[in-house]
Amino acid sequence: MQGTVSVLTQIKEDAVATPVDRLVAATAPDMARVNELILSRAQSHVDMVPELARYLIDSGGKRLRPMLTVASAMLFGKGTGNAINFAAAVEFMHNATLLHDDVVDESDMRRGKPAARMIWGNKASILVGDFLLGQAFMMMVETGDIVSLGVLSSASAVMAEGEVLQLAKTGDVSTSPADYSEVIRAKTAVLFEAACQVGAISGGADTAGRQALSQYGLELGIAFQLVDDVLDYGGQAGTLGKNTGDDLREGKMTLPVILALAEGTAEERETITTALGDPDATADQVSAVVAIMNRYRALSRTLDQARVHARAAQRALEALPASDMQTLLADVVEYSVSRAY
């Protein structure tokens, strides 16, 4: 812990470092062990398994979820012990979901690279996703912590339910804000919640501490997804990039589109519904939809909601004793919302 605190102190002095950079630094020693475990458990004598798994794992992303598990454990004790296994398991669950989602969404790209399914095919993506899920459960079982196993297996079922609900609502213009809330809670926030909760349990948290981290993860996850859904339309400024409008073309009923449909004129609704779910909708069509969203402040109102949940995440931490890690976790929330500006 002492090493961690000094790293935190040092990094804090660097005004340029974002909270996520500081989280990366603070969790680095434990995350090195998590990454080692991830690589060793992506092994298989069936060549296609590690090839595909490593392609996805190496393209990496921030590894925010397992970092939250490790950080939650550090908040109450140490990031070592069961937290290492649970962090790796959380990342495998997340990657399994990405593999299946890319097949379901027919996505061509993931993290700026061709999606695994474009290289190894849909079939291998489905099956390697199943493999990663099985390996995730094996790592959990090794801890012997049946309570955390319950948290993560429940998350696994709820995430799939959320994906099915999202699929069922695809292109459905009667989707309500409440339906949307249910989708993002289930498909995204429940894994953030579980990642933080099992981290807290591994770190030796009492019931109140466990509940606080569970709440923190849930609210952070909701805020995170709201921000993601705004970014898909170019962020609050509606700046068009190469992936802008993917959700629109896939017919995903996210809050910005729900709000715009609810308030737009008949003509505006027509503009939106014509592009919604059309994989070939042009950049001009996306622009027109974003213009309607801006007219009704649909993107900034979605961000307002993200801020409400971000504040709830920070409040959940306030019940806990002050510490560098507590401050850092609160800062991470702030930062995750600021991505959209």
Add this chain to the structure above:
Amino acid sequence: MQGTVSVLTQIKEDAVATPVDRLVAATAPDMARVNELILSRAQSHVDMVPELARYLIDSGGKRLRPMLTVASAMLFGKGTGNAINFAAAVEFMHNATLLHDDVVDESDMRRGKPAARMIWGNKASILVGDFLLGQAFMMMVETGDIVSLGVLSSASAVMAEGEVLQLAKTGDVSTSPADYSEVIRAKTAVLFEAACQVGAISGGADTAGRQALSQYGLELGIAFQLVDDVLDYGGQAGTLGKNTGDDLREGKMTLPVILALAEGTAEERETITTALGDPDATADQVSAVVAIMNRYRALSRTLDQARVHARAAQRALEALPASDMQTLLADVVEYSVSRAY
């Protein structure tokens, strides 16, 4: 148990009842509870989940795997207790695999009805499969039996590896009998093994008993898949039915085709490879391939191997004290091989 034994005795007197019929009767009271649990855990507030899950579950099949779990528990004690949860979990794992396999194999039919993916689509089939897997783990976690959880989570990862290996070998004429053995062990036999092993653990078996049932399940599963692969070419007699040759059209490298390729002339190999992996291969083409198989006794030699494994399954039981259930489990093996004649 007394009720069970008297049911067994009664059924035995009915000369017409097959061993599987007798297994159904012997496990009926516990399987009623398993079926209840299966239906309640296929529930979800997301309508598409129970619709699709129940369609698959109601089309039922024999529920051989969960019956083996219950019967294995009964062999050492009672089928109640943890065995109910594990049996339902095993069936959910199996159904999740079927949903994903039908997407991977692009199958139109399952158990004589349109495959779920033909009604709800590939996407829903992938996601509901994931849901069932999550629910399976939740049911396992509820038992608190971490040893059995380890057995089944390991089975889950190995099954996916087996499916990937089978996919990698699709249409690969260099596939060896050893590759094939590895595929069927992983994709099929390991779940039979796990189903029996966790049943034995639930029934209070000692280490020797647990190992015996584990071996029984593994060997039975291998025999079962060998017979299935023969049936796909019309059984030993090569009688052509409406689904005959599905494996051939899908490019699946099963033992009959591996043996025929190994021994056929250049011309015969050409006949086989032309049809192999061609979804539009005609009944005449399939007939020609079956004729080649019969020329080299490829189907009956595959069945010979099934019999070797069937005998190994029966031998595994011989170490255990004699009982009606022990006899019945041995008879079930006999029967599972006789399906192919």
